[in-house]
Amino acid sequence: MALLMLYPRLSTISLLIVAYISWRVASYFSFKYKSKGLPLPPGPKGEPVLGHLRIIPVDNPEYYYQNLSKELQSDVLSFNVLGQPVVVLNSVQAAIDLFDKRGANYCDRPRFVLFEVMGWSMTLTFLRWGPQFRMHRKVLQKTFQKSSIAQYRPLQEKESKVLVEGLLKNPGDWERLLRRFATAIVMGIGFGVQIDDDKDPHIQMAIDASYALGHGGAPAGTLVDFFPIVKSLPNWLVRDRSLKFARDWRWAIRQIHEAPYAAGEKRSIEASLVRTLLSERQKRLDKGEPEEMTIEDIKGAAGAVYAAGQDTTWSTLVVFVLNMVLHPEVQDKAQKIIDTVVEPGRLPAFADRPYLPYIDYIVQETLRWCPVSPVGVPHRSIEDDVYNGFFIPAGSFVYANARAMTHDERTYSNPDEFDPDRYIPQSEGGRGEPFPKGQFGFGRRVCVGQHLAEASIWIVVASLLSVIQVERWRNLETGLEEIPKVKLTNGLTSHPQSFKCSIVPRQHRLVRQRLLRARGLVFGD
Numbered sequence: 114m115a116l117l118m119l120y121p122r123l124s125t126i127s128l129l130i131v132a133y134i135s136w137r138v139a140s141y142f143s144f145k146y147k148s149k150g151l152p153l154p155p156g157p158k159g160e161p162v163l164g165h166l167r168i169i170p171v172d173n174p175e176y177y178y179q180n181l182s183k184e185l186q187s188d189v190l191s192f193n194v195l196g197q198p199v200v201v202l203n204s205v206q207a208a209i210d211l212f213d214k215r216g217a218n219y220c221d222r223p224r225f226v227l228f229e230v231m232g233w234s235m236t237l238t239f240l241r242w243g244p245q246f247r248m249h250r251k252v253l254q255k256t257f258q259k260s261s262i263a264q265y266r267p268l269q270e271k272e273s274k275v276l277v278e279g280l281l282k283n284p285g286d287w288e289r290l291l292r293r294f295a296t297a298i299v300m301g302i303g304f305g306v307q308i309d310d311d312k313d314p315h316i317q318m319a320i321d322a323s324y325a326l327g328h329g330g331a332p333a334g335t336l337v338d339f340f341p342i343v344k345s346l347p348n349w350l351v352r353d354r355s356l357k358f359a360r361d362w363r364w365a366i367r368q369i370h371e372a373p374y375a376a377g378e379k380r381s382i383e384a385s386l387v388r389t390l391l392s393e394r395q396k397r398l399d400k401g402e403p404e405e406m407t408i409e410d411i412k413g414a415a416g417a418v419y420a421a422g423q424d425t426t427w428s429t430l431v432v433f434v435l436n437m438v439l440h441p442e443v444q445d446k447a448q449k450i451i452d453t454v455v456e457p458g459r460l461p462a463f464a465d466r467p468y469l470p471y472i473d474y475i476v477q478e479t480l481r482w483c484p485v486s487p488v489g490v491p492h493r494s495i496e497d498d499v500y501n502g503f504f505i506p507a508g509s510f511v512y513a514n515a516r517a518m519t520h521d522e523r524t525y526s527n528p529d530e531f532d533p534d535r536y537i538p539q540s541e542g543g544r545g546e547p548f549p550k551g552q553f554g555f556g557r558r559v560c561v562g563q564h565l566a567e568a569s570i571w572i573v574v575a576s577l578l579s580v581i582q583v584e585r586w587r588n589l590e591t592g593l594e595e596i597p598k599v600k601l602t603n604g605l606t607s608h609p610q611s612f613k614c615s616i617v618p619r620q621h622r623l624v625r626q627r628l629l630r631a632r633g634l635v636f637g638d
Protein backbone atom coordinates (compact mmCIF):
# COMPACT_ATOMS: atom_id res chain seq x y z
CA MET A 114 0.00 0.00 0.00
CA ALA A 115 2.74 2.43 1.06
CA LEU A 116 4.60 1.54 -2.13
CA LEU A 117 1.47 2.29 -4.16
CA MET A 118 1.15 5.74 -2.52
CA LEU A 119 4.80 6.46 -3.32
CA TYR A 120 4.29 5.35 -6.91
CA PRO A 121 3.45 8.75 -8.50
CA ARG A 122 6.43 10.41 -6.76
CA LEU A 123 8.75 7.52 -7.71
CA SER A 124 7.69 7.78 -11.31
CA THR A 125 8.38 11.58 -11.35
CA ILE A 126 11.80 11.05 -9.80
CA SER A 127 12.57 8.22 -12.23
CA LEU A 128 11.45 10.40 -15.13
CA LEU A 129 13.74 13.21 -14.00
CA ILE A 130 16.66 10.79 -13.62
CA VAL A 131 16.03 9.31 -17.07
CA ALA A 132 15.73 12.82 -18.57
CA TYR A 133 18.99 13.90 -16.90
CA ILE A 134 20.88 10.78 -18.04
CA SER A 135 19.52 11.16 -21.61
CA TRP A 136 20.56 14.82 -21.64
CA ARG A 137 24.06 13.90 -20.42
CA VAL A 138 24.42 11.11 -22.98
CA ALA A 139 23.12 13.33 -25.83
CA SER A 140 25.44 16.19 -24.80
CA TYR A 141 28.37 13.76 -24.56
CA PHE A 142 27.86 12.42 -28.10
CA SER A 143 27.10 15.84 -29.57
CA PHE A 144 30.30 17.19 -27.91
CA LYS A 145 32.36 14.17 -29.17
CA TYR A 146 31.01 14.76 -32.67
CA LYS A 147 31.61 18.52 -32.75
CA SER A 148 34.98 18.54 -30.97
CA LYS A 149 36.33 15.68 -33.09
CA GLY A 150 37.79 14.24 -29.91
CA LEU A 151 39.70 17.39 -28.93
CA PRO A 152 39.58 18.32 -25.23
CA LEU A 153 38.18 21.54 -23.78
CA PRO A 154 40.78 23.90 -22.27
CA PRO A 155 41.76 22.76 -18.76
CA GLY A 156 39.61 23.60 -15.75
CA PRO A 157 38.80 22.27 -12.29
CA LYS A 158 36.43 19.37 -11.72
CA GLY A 159 32.82 20.50 -11.71
CA GLU A 160 29.71 19.28 -9.89
CA PRO A 161 26.85 17.38 -11.54
CA VAL A 162 24.27 19.69 -13.20
CA LEU A 163 25.63 22.85 -11.53
CA GLY A 164 29.05 22.49 -13.15
CA HIS A 165 31.32 25.22 -11.72
CA LEU A 166 28.50 27.45 -10.50
CA ARG A 167 29.51 27.05 -6.85
CA ILE A 168 33.22 26.74 -7.58
CA ILE A 169 33.93 30.08 -9.32
CA PRO A 170 34.08 32.71 -6.54
CA VAL A 171 31.41 35.40 -6.73
CA ASP A 172 33.80 38.05 -5.40
CA ASN A 173 36.79 39.13 -7.49
CA PRO A 174 37.05 35.91 -9.56
CA GLU A 175 40.01 37.42 -11.49
CA TYR A 176 42.43 36.29 -8.74
CA TYR A 177 41.04 32.75 -8.79
CA TYR A 178 41.43 32.53 -12.59
CA GLN A 179 44.92 33.99 -12.40
CA ASN A 180 46.10 31.45 -9.80
CA LEU A 181 44.38 28.53 -11.52
CA SER A 182 45.98 29.46 -14.81
CA LYS A 183 49.41 29.18 -13.14
CA GLU A 184 48.49 25.97 -11.32
CA LEU A 185 47.20 24.25 -14.47
CA GLN A 186 49.92 25.87 -16.60
CA SER A 187 47.43 27.01 -19.19
CA ASP A 188 46.67 30.57 -20.36
CA VAL A 189 43.22 29.39 -21.43
CA LEU A 190 40.81 27.86 -18.91
CA SER A 191 37.36 26.42 -19.33
CA PHE A 192 34.38 26.14 -17.03
CA ASN A 193 30.79 25.07 -17.30
CA VAL A 194 28.06 26.96 -15.47
CA LEU A 195 24.71 25.13 -15.59
CA GLY A 196 25.66 23.75 -19.01
CA GLN A 197 26.92 27.12 -20.33
CA PRO A 198 30.55 26.86 -21.55
CA VAL A 199 32.75 29.64 -20.15
CA VAL A 200 36.32 30.28 -21.33
CA VAL A 201 38.81 32.58 -19.57
CA LEU A 202 41.87 33.98 -21.37
CA ASN A 203 44.71 34.79 -18.98
CA SER A 204 47.44 36.05 -21.31
CA VAL A 205 47.71 38.91 -23.79
CA GLN A 206 48.86 36.43 -26.44
CA ALA A 207 45.72 34.28 -26.12
CA ALA A 208 43.47 37.38 -26.23
CA ILE A 209 45.26 38.73 -29.32
CA ASP A 210 45.08 35.32 -31.03
CA LEU A 211 41.35 34.93 -30.42
CA PHE A 212 39.76 38.38 -29.95
CA ASP A 213 42.01 40.34 -32.33
CA LYS A 214 43.04 37.83 -35.00
CA ARG A 215 39.80 35.85 -35.08
CA GLY A 216 37.70 38.92 -34.25
CA ALA A 217 34.75 37.94 -36.45
CA ASN A 218 34.15 34.86 -34.32
CA TYR A 219 34.43 36.63 -30.94
CA CYS A 220 32.57 39.90 -31.52
CA ASP A 221 29.21 38.90 -30.06
CA ARG A 222 28.12 39.41 -26.46
CA PRO A 223 26.00 37.08 -24.35
CA ARG A 224 22.45 38.21 -23.75
CA PHE A 225 22.59 40.28 -20.53
CA VAL A 226 19.10 39.57 -19.31
CA LEU A 227 19.60 41.14 -15.88
CA PHE A 228 20.88 44.37 -17.44
CA GLU A 229 17.90 44.32 -19.83
CA VAL A 230 15.64 44.22 -16.77
CA MET A 231 17.52 47.24 -15.41
CA GLY A 232 17.02 49.13 -18.68
CA TRP A 233 20.43 48.95 -20.38
CA SER A 234 19.15 47.35 -23.59
CA MET A 235 20.19 50.18 -26.00
CA THR A 236 23.72 50.50 -24.61
CA LEU A 237 26.53 49.53 -26.99
CA THR A 238 28.42 47.66 -24.27
CA PHE A 239 25.58 45.16 -23.96
CA LEU A 240 24.33 45.00 -27.59
CA ARG A 241 24.49 41.65 -29.37
CA TRP A 242 26.36 41.43 -32.69
CA GLY A 243 24.14 42.64 -35.58
CA PRO A 244 23.07 45.74 -37.52
CA GLN A 245 22.14 47.74 -34.42
CA PHE A 246 25.51 46.98 -32.82
CA ARG A 247 27.34 48.02 -36.00
CA MET A 248 25.42 51.30 -36.18
CA HIS A 249 26.11 52.23 -32.51
CA ARG A 250 29.74 51.14 -32.75
CA LYS A 251 30.32 53.18 -35.93
CA VAL A 252 28.93 56.34 -34.34
CA LEU A 253 30.88 56.01 -31.08
CA GLN A 254 34.10 54.88 -32.74
CA LYS A 255 34.04 57.95 -35.00
CA THR A 256 33.38 60.27 -32.06
CA PHE A 257 36.25 58.93 -29.95
CA GLN A 258 38.91 57.85 -32.44
CA LYS A 259 42.43 59.19 -31.83
CA SER A 260 42.10 61.90 -34.48
CA SER A 261 38.76 63.15 -33.04
CA ILE A 262 39.59 63.48 -29.37
CA ALA A 263 41.87 66.53 -29.69
CA GLN A 264 38.67 68.61 -29.92
CA TYR A 265 37.84 67.66 -26.30
CA ARG A 266 41.16 68.93 -24.89
CA PRO A 267 39.85 72.42 -24.01
CA LEU A 268 37.04 70.76 -22.01
CA GLN A 269 39.48 68.40 -20.26
CA GLU A 270 41.88 71.25 -19.41
CA LYS A 271 39.06 73.45 -18.16
CA GLU A 272 37.57 70.70 -15.99
CA SER A 273 40.94 69.72 -14.52
CA LYS A 274 41.39 73.36 -13.49
CA VAL A 275 37.94 73.31 -11.85
CA LEU A 276 39.02 70.08 -10.12
CA VAL A 277 42.22 71.49 -8.59
CA GLU A 278 40.46 74.68 -7.54
CA GLY A 279 37.82 72.53 -5.84
CA LEU A 280 40.51 70.46 -4.15
CA LEU A 281 42.23 73.56 -2.81
CA LYS A 282 38.93 74.80 -1.38
CA ASN A 283 37.46 71.51 -0.15
CA PRO A 284 40.25 68.93 0.10
CA GLY A 285 38.12 66.53 2.16
CA ASP A 286 35.68 66.24 -0.72
CA TRP A 287 38.26 64.79 -3.12
CA GLU A 288 36.28 61.65 -4.08
CA ARG A 289 33.25 63.67 -5.07
CA LEU A 290 35.36 66.26 -6.89
CA LEU A 291 36.97 63.50 -8.97
CA ARG A 292 33.48 62.18 -9.68
CA ARG A 293 32.47 65.66 -10.78
CA PHE A 294 35.43 65.77 -13.21
CA ALA A 295 34.57 62.38 -14.76
CA THR A 296 30.88 63.32 -15.00
CA ALA A 297 31.57 66.75 -16.51
CA ILE A 298 33.65 65.20 -19.32
CA VAL A 299 31.03 62.66 -20.41
CA MET A 300 28.14 65.09 -19.92
CA GLY A 301 29.90 67.74 -21.98
CA ILE A 302 30.83 65.41 -24.84
CA GLY A 303 27.69 63.28 -24.83
CA PHE A 304 25.02 65.89 -24.15
CA GLY A 305 26.62 69.37 -24.32
CA VAL A 306 25.68 69.89 -20.70
CA GLN A 307 27.97 71.81 -18.38
CA ILE A 308 28.22 70.77 -14.74
CA ASP A 309 27.96 74.10 -12.95
CA ASP A 310 28.60 73.16 -9.36
CA ASP A 311 29.48 70.27 -7.10
CA LYS A 312 25.83 69.77 -6.17
CA ASP A 313 24.72 69.33 -9.81
CA PRO A 314 22.12 66.51 -9.78
CA HIS A 315 23.87 64.73 -12.69
CA ILE A 316 26.73 63.81 -10.35
CA GLN A 317 24.37 61.93 -8.03
CA MET A 318 22.67 60.35 -11.06
CA ALA A 319 26.05 59.05 -12.18
CA ILE A 320 26.76 57.69 -8.69
CA ASP A 321 23.35 55.94 -8.60
CA ALA A 322 23.75 54.39 -12.06
CA SER A 323 27.25 53.18 -11.19
CA TYR A 324 25.94 51.64 -8.01
CA ALA A 325 23.24 49.82 -9.99
CA LEU A 326 25.76 48.61 -12.56
CA GLY A 327 28.20 47.36 -9.98
CA HIS A 328 25.93 45.66 -7.48
CA GLY A 329 23.49 43.53 -9.48
CA GLY A 330 25.84 40.57 -9.85
CA ALA A 331 28.33 39.21 -12.38
CA PRO A 332 27.46 40.26 -15.97
CA ALA A 333 25.65 37.40 -17.72
CA GLY A 334 26.17 35.34 -14.58
CA THR A 335 22.95 35.62 -12.57
CA LEU A 336 19.95 33.29 -12.38
CA VAL A 337 17.87 35.27 -14.86
CA ASP A 338 20.77 35.28 -17.38
CA PHE A 339 20.74 31.49 -17.40
CA PHE A 340 16.94 31.16 -17.26
CA PRO A 341 15.48 34.24 -19.02
CA ILE A 342 11.93 32.98 -18.38
CA VAL A 343 12.40 33.92 -14.72
CA LYS A 344 12.40 37.58 -15.84
CA SER A 345 8.59 37.55 -16.09
CA LEU A 346 7.96 35.97 -12.69
CA PRO A 347 7.07 38.11 -9.65
CA ASN A 348 9.62 38.73 -6.87
CA TRP A 349 7.61 36.76 -4.28
CA LEU A 350 7.84 33.63 -6.44
CA VAL A 351 11.47 33.89 -7.58
CA ARG A 352 13.19 35.33 -4.50
CA ASP A 353 16.35 36.11 -6.44
CA ARG A 354 18.40 38.96 -4.95
CA SER A 355 19.86 40.12 -8.29
CA LEU A 356 16.49 40.21 -10.07
CA LYS A 357 14.89 42.15 -7.24
CA PHE A 358 17.85 44.54 -7.22
CA ALA A 359 17.58 45.09 -10.99
CA ARG A 360 13.89 45.87 -10.69
CA ASP A 361 14.40 48.17 -7.70
CA TRP A 362 17.14 50.16 -9.46
CA ARG A 363 15.50 50.50 -12.88
CA TRP A 364 14.69 54.14 -12.11
CA ALA A 365 18.41 54.99 -11.85
CA ILE A 366 19.12 53.70 -15.34
CA ARG A 367 16.02 55.34 -16.81
CA GLN A 368 17.11 58.56 -15.15
CA ILE A 369 20.58 58.67 -16.72
CA HIS A 370 19.09 58.04 -20.13
CA GLU A 371 16.31 60.62 -19.83
CA ALA A 372 17.58 63.52 -17.70
CA PRO A 373 20.88 64.34 -19.47
CA TYR A 374 19.17 63.81 -22.83
CA ALA A 375 16.42 66.27 -21.90
CA ALA A 376 19.02 68.77 -20.66
CA GLY A 377 21.14 68.28 -23.82
CA GLU A 378 18.15 68.65 -26.12
CA LYS A 379 17.45 72.09 -24.66
CA ARG A 380 21.00 73.32 -25.31
CA SER A 381 20.56 73.58 -29.04
CA ILE A 382 23.77 75.57 -29.61
CA GLU A 383 26.25 73.38 -27.71
CA ALA A 384 28.07 70.82 -29.86
CA SER A 385 27.53 67.33 -28.48
CA LEU A 386 27.00 63.74 -29.56
CA VAL A 387 23.24 64.02 -28.99
CA ARG A 388 23.04 67.25 -30.99
CA THR A 389 25.04 65.79 -33.92
CA LEU A 390 22.92 62.63 -34.02
CA LEU A 391 19.64 64.55 -33.73
CA SER A 392 20.56 66.88 -36.57
CA GLU A 393 21.74 63.98 -38.79
CA ARG A 394 18.43 62.26 -38.10
CA GLN A 395 16.48 65.42 -38.95
CA LYS A 396 18.39 65.85 -42.23
CA ARG A 397 17.42 62.33 -43.29
CA LEU A 398 13.79 62.87 -42.34
CA ASP A 399 13.73 66.21 -44.22
CA LYS A 400 14.98 64.43 -47.33
CA GLY A 401 12.22 61.86 -46.90
CA GLU A 402 14.74 59.12 -46.07
CA PRO A 403 14.02 56.60 -43.31
CA GLU A 404 15.68 57.39 -39.97
CA GLU A 405 18.90 55.47 -39.30
CA MET A 406 18.80 56.01 -35.55
CA THR A 407 15.61 56.27 -33.57
CA ILE A 408 15.34 58.64 -30.61
CA GLU A 409 15.79 55.60 -28.35
CA ASP A 410 18.99 54.71 -30.25
CA ILE A 411 20.31 58.25 -29.78
CA LYS A 412 19.54 58.16 -26.06
CA GLY A 413 21.22 54.76 -25.86
CA ALA A 414 24.38 55.89 -27.70
CA ALA A 415 24.82 58.97 -25.52
CA GLY A 416 23.86 56.94 -22.43
CA ALA A 417 26.63 54.46 -23.31
CA VAL A 418 29.21 57.27 -23.09
CA TYR A 419 27.88 58.17 -19.67
CA ALA A 420 27.61 54.60 -18.44
CA ALA A 421 30.90 53.28 -19.82
CA GLY A 422 33.02 56.40 -19.46
CA GLN A 423 32.21 57.95 -16.13
CA ASP A 424 32.70 55.29 -13.47
CA THR A 425 35.75 53.73 -15.18
CA THR A 426 37.55 57.10 -15.37
CA TRP A 427 36.64 57.98 -11.80
CA SER A 428 37.74 54.56 -10.49
CA THR A 429 41.12 54.88 -12.24
CA LEU A 430 41.63 58.32 -10.67
CA VAL A 431 40.92 56.84 -7.24
CA VAL A 432 43.58 54.16 -7.94
CA PHE A 433 45.99 56.99 -8.78
CA VAL A 434 45.29 58.87 -5.52
CA LEU A 435 45.73 55.66 -3.52
CA ASN A 436 49.14 55.10 -5.07
CA MET A 437 50.24 58.64 -4.33
CA VAL A 438 49.41 57.94 -0.67
CA LEU A 439 51.30 54.65 -0.78
CA HIS A 440 54.29 55.96 -2.77
CA PRO A 441 55.39 59.47 -1.76
CA GLU A 442 58.67 58.92 -3.63
CA VAL A 443 56.80 58.60 -6.97
CA GLN A 444 54.89 61.78 -6.20
CA ASP A 445 58.08 63.70 -5.31
CA LYS A 446 59.80 62.57 -8.49
CA ALA A 447 56.81 63.56 -10.66
CA GLN A 448 56.56 66.98 -9.02
CA LYS A 449 60.24 67.74 -9.55
CA ILE A 450 59.90 66.82 -13.23
CA ILE A 451 56.74 68.92 -13.64
CA ASP A 452 58.49 71.89 -12.04
CA THR A 453 61.25 71.75 -14.65
CA VAL A 454 58.75 71.80 -17.54
CA VAL A 455 55.79 73.88 -16.33
CA GLU A 456 56.71 77.38 -15.26
CA PRO A 457 55.11 78.75 -12.06
CA GLY A 458 51.75 80.46 -12.42
CA ARG A 459 50.11 78.02 -14.83
CA LEU A 460 48.77 74.48 -14.85
CA PRO A 461 50.12 71.76 -17.16
CA ALA A 462 48.41 71.56 -20.56
CA PHE A 463 48.31 68.87 -23.26
CA ALA A 464 51.00 70.84 -25.12
CA ASP A 465 53.40 69.78 -22.30
CA ARG A 466 52.68 66.08 -22.75
CA PRO A 467 55.65 65.27 -25.04
CA TYR A 468 57.99 66.75 -22.39
CA LEU A 469 56.47 64.87 -19.46
CA PRO A 470 56.82 61.15 -20.29
CA TYR A 471 57.03 60.30 -16.57
CA ILE A 472 53.39 61.42 -16.18
CA ASP A 473 52.47 58.98 -18.95
CA TYR A 474 54.37 56.25 -17.05
CA ILE A 475 52.29 57.03 -13.94
CA VAL A 476 49.08 56.88 -15.99
CA GLN A 477 50.03 53.53 -17.53
CA GLU A 478 51.16 52.14 -14.19
CA THR A 479 47.83 53.17 -12.64
CA LEU A 480 45.95 51.35 -15.41
CA ARG A 481 48.22 48.30 -15.05
CA TRP A 482 48.39 48.08 -11.28
CA CYS A 483 44.62 47.93 -10.87
CA PRO A 484 42.63 47.39 -14.08
CA VAL A 485 39.25 48.71 -13.01
CA SER A 486 37.35 46.31 -15.26
CA PRO A 487 39.36 43.23 -14.24
CA VAL A 488 37.58 40.56 -16.28
CA GLY A 489 36.13 43.00 -18.79
CA VAL A 490 32.77 42.39 -20.39
CA PRO A 491 32.35 38.86 -21.78
CA HIS A 492 32.45 38.20 -25.52
CA ARG A 493 30.48 35.30 -27.03
CA SER A 494 31.90 32.97 -29.67
CA ILE A 495 29.77 32.51 -32.78
CA GLU A 496 31.21 29.26 -34.20
CA ASP A 497 33.11 26.25 -32.88
CA ASP A 498 36.83 26.97 -32.73
CA VAL A 499 40.10 25.19 -31.96
CA TYR A 500 42.95 26.96 -30.16
CA ASN A 501 46.28 25.36 -29.26
CA GLY A 502 44.67 21.93 -29.57
CA PHE A 503 41.69 22.83 -27.35
CA PHE A 504 38.09 22.91 -28.49
CA ILE A 505 36.06 26.09 -27.83
CA PRO A 506 32.36 25.41 -28.49
CA ALA A 507 30.17 27.96 -30.31
CA GLY A 508 28.20 30.08 -27.85
CA SER A 509 30.96 30.10 -25.19
CA PHE A 510 31.14 33.16 -22.92
CA VAL A 511 34.76 34.28 -23.26
CA TYR A 512 36.39 36.57 -20.67
CA ALA A 513 39.75 38.38 -20.99
CA ASN A 514 41.29 38.44 -17.51
CA ALA A 515 43.00 41.86 -17.56
CA ARG A 516 44.25 41.34 -14.02
CA ALA A 517 46.25 38.24 -15.04
CA MET A 518 47.55 39.99 -18.16
CA THR A 519 48.72 43.18 -16.45
CA HIS A 520 50.33 41.18 -13.61
CA ASP A 521 51.98 38.57 -15.78
CA GLU A 522 55.44 37.84 -14.32
CA ARG A 523 56.63 36.86 -17.79
CA THR A 524 56.20 40.50 -18.84
CA TYR A 525 56.52 42.55 -15.64
CA SER A 526 59.12 42.34 -12.89
CA ASN A 527 57.49 42.50 -9.42
CA PRO A 528 54.08 42.99 -11.01
CA ASP A 529 52.34 43.83 -7.72
CA GLU A 530 54.66 46.82 -7.16
CA PHE A 531 53.52 50.26 -8.31
CA ASP A 532 56.62 51.30 -10.21
CA PRO A 533 56.30 53.79 -13.11
CA ASP A 534 60.07 53.50 -13.72
CA ARG A 535 59.49 50.08 -15.28
CA TYR A 536 58.59 51.81 -18.55
CA ILE A 537 61.82 53.83 -18.87
CA PRO A 538 63.22 52.67 -22.22
CA GLN A 539 66.31 50.48 -22.28
CA SER A 540 68.03 53.11 -24.44
CA GLU A 541 67.78 55.40 -21.37
CA GLY A 542 69.11 52.74 -19.00
CA GLY A 543 65.66 51.48 -17.90
CA ARG A 544 63.91 48.12 -18.12
CA GLY A 545 61.74 49.10 -21.08
CA GLU A 546 58.74 47.04 -19.97
CA PRO A 547 55.77 47.43 -22.33
CA PHE A 548 52.73 49.57 -21.54
CA PRO A 549 49.92 47.31 -20.28
CA LYS A 550 47.41 45.65 -22.60
CA GLY A 551 44.06 44.21 -21.65
CA GLN A 552 42.54 46.87 -19.38
CA PHE A 553 40.54 48.27 -22.32
CA GLY A 554 39.61 44.87 -23.78
CA PHE A 555 40.34 43.51 -27.25
CA GLY A 556 39.13 42.97 -30.79
CA ARG A 557 35.93 44.34 -32.25
CA ARG A 558 34.58 45.17 -28.79
CA VAL A 559 37.68 47.01 -27.55
CA CYS A 560 36.82 50.12 -25.50
CA VAL A 561 35.90 53.00 -27.82
CA GLY A 562 36.81 55.57 -25.16
CA GLN A 563 40.39 54.41 -24.50
CA HIS A 564 42.17 57.47 -25.96
CA LEU A 565 39.79 59.90 -24.32
CA ALA A 566 40.16 58.12 -20.97
CA GLU A 567 43.97 58.12 -21.11
CA ALA A 568 43.97 61.83 -21.95
CA SER A 569 41.55 62.62 -19.09
CA ILE A 570 43.68 60.70 -16.61
CA TRP A 571 46.87 62.34 -17.90
CA ILE A 572 45.59 65.90 -17.48
CA VAL A 573 44.27 65.18 -13.97
CA VAL A 574 47.51 63.49 -12.84
CA ALA A 575 49.66 66.33 -14.22
CA SER A 576 47.43 69.15 -12.92
CA LEU A 577 46.90 67.64 -9.51
CA LEU A 578 50.57 66.89 -8.90
CA SER A 579 51.61 70.35 -10.03
CA VAL A 580 49.77 72.11 -7.18
CA ILE A 581 48.68 69.48 -4.68
CA GLN A 582 50.36 67.07 -2.33
CA VAL A 583 48.55 63.82 -1.49
CA GLU A 584 49.64 62.77 2.00
CA ARG A 585 48.96 59.98 4.42
CA TRP A 586 46.26 60.56 6.99
CA ARG A 587 47.66 61.28 10.42
CA ASN A 588 45.82 59.87 13.42
CA LEU A 589 45.47 62.85 15.75
CA GLU A 590 45.42 60.67 18.88
CA THR A 591 48.46 58.53 18.18
CA GLY A 592 50.25 60.98 15.89
CA LEU A 593 50.95 58.06 13.57
CA GLU A 594 50.38 58.05 9.82
CA GLU A 595 47.77 55.64 8.53
CA ILE A 596 48.81 53.58 5.52
CA PRO A 597 45.64 52.50 3.70
CA LYS A 598 45.04 48.78 3.29
CA VAL A 599 44.21 47.94 -0.32
CA LYS A 600 40.75 46.41 -0.64
CA LEU A 601 38.92 46.36 -3.96
CA THR A 602 35.20 46.56 -4.61
CA ASN A 603 33.58 43.85 -6.64
CA GLY A 604 31.47 44.26 -9.78
CA LEU A 605 31.61 45.30 -13.42
CA THR A 606 34.03 48.04 -12.34
CA SER A 607 36.27 47.40 -9.37
CA HIS A 608 38.12 50.14 -7.48
CA PRO A 609 39.75 50.65 -4.08
CA GLN A 610 37.32 50.87 -1.19
CA SER A 611 37.18 54.23 0.60
CA PHE A 612 40.43 55.16 2.33
CA LYS A 613 41.68 58.17 4.24
CA CYS A 614 44.25 60.66 2.98
CA SER A 615 45.08 64.36 3.26
CA ILE A 616 45.12 66.64 0.29
CA VAL A 617 47.24 69.74 0.90
CA PRO A 618 48.36 72.58 -1.34
CA ARG A 619 52.01 72.12 -2.30
CA GLN A 620 52.94 75.63 -1.17
CA HIS A 621 51.84 74.76 2.36
CA ARG A 622 54.14 71.80 2.31
CA LEU A 623 57.04 73.88 1.00
CA VAL A 624 56.43 76.53 3.65
CA ARG A 625 56.24 73.85 6.35
CA GLN A 626 59.42 72.18 5.12
CA ARG A 627 61.26 75.48 5.00
CA LEU A 628 60.19 76.25 8.57
CA LEU A 629 61.36 72.84 9.72
CA ARG A 630 64.61 73.23 7.81
CA ALA A 631 65.13 76.64 9.41
CA ARG A 632 64.75 74.98 12.78
CA GLY A 633 67.33 72.41 11.71
CA LEU A 634 64.78 69.59 11.75
CA VAL A 635 64.88 68.69 8.02
CA PHE A 636 67.88 68.37 5.72
CA GLY A 637 67.98 68.33 1.92
CA ASP A 638 64.95 69.24 -0.25
Ligand code: HEM
Nearest residue numbers: 237238421422425426486489553554555558560561562566
Ligand atom coordinates in the same frame (compact mmCIF):
# COMPACT_ATOMS: atom_id res chain seq x y z
C1 HEM B 1 39.89 54.08 -17.60
C2 HEM B 1 38.79 54.16 -18.27
C3 HEM B 1 38.16 53.02 -19.02
C4 HEM B 1 38.37 51.67 -18.92
C5 HEM B 1 39.34 50.93 -18.00
C6 HEM B 1 37.48 51.02 -19.87
C7 HEM B 1 37.41 49.64 -20.07
C8 HEM B 1 36.57 49.04 -20.98
C9 HEM B 1 36.49 47.60 -21.20
C10 HEM B 1 37.32 46.56 -20.48
C11 HEM B 1 35.55 47.39 -22.15
C12 HEM B 1 35.11 46.03 -22.71
C13 HEM B 1 36.00 45.69 -23.90
C14 HEM B 1 35.78 44.32 -24.48
O1 HEM B 1 34.69 43.78 -24.39
O2 HEM B 1 36.74 43.73 -25.04
C15 HEM B 1 35.03 48.68 -22.54
C16 HEM B 1 34.03 48.86 -23.47
C17 HEM B 1 33.49 50.10 -23.77
N1 HEM B 1 33.93 51.33 -23.34
FE1 HEM B 1 35.41 51.68 -22.04
N2 HEM B 1 36.75 51.99 -20.51
C18 HEM B 1 37.14 53.22 -20.03
C19 HEM B 1 36.67 54.46 -20.44
C20 HEM B 1 35.71 54.66 -21.39
C21 HEM B 1 35.24 55.96 -21.83
C22 HEM B 1 35.76 57.31 -21.34
C23 HEM B 1 34.23 55.72 -22.73
C24 HEM B 1 33.38 56.72 -23.47
C25 HEM B 1 33.77 57.60 -24.21
C26 HEM B 1 34.09 54.29 -22.87
C27 HEM B 1 33.19 53.65 -23.69
C28 HEM B 1 33.10 52.29 -23.87
C29 HEM B 1 32.08 51.64 -24.69
C30 HEM B 1 30.96 52.34 -25.44
C31 HEM B 1 32.34 50.26 -24.63
C32 HEM B 1 31.55 49.14 -25.32
C33 HEM B 1 32.24 48.70 -26.61
C34 HEM B 1 31.52 47.55 -27.30
O3 HEM B 1 30.88 46.73 -26.65
O4 HEM B 1 31.63 47.46 -28.54
N3 HEM B 1 35.01 53.68 -22.05
N4 HEM B 1 35.67 49.68 -21.82
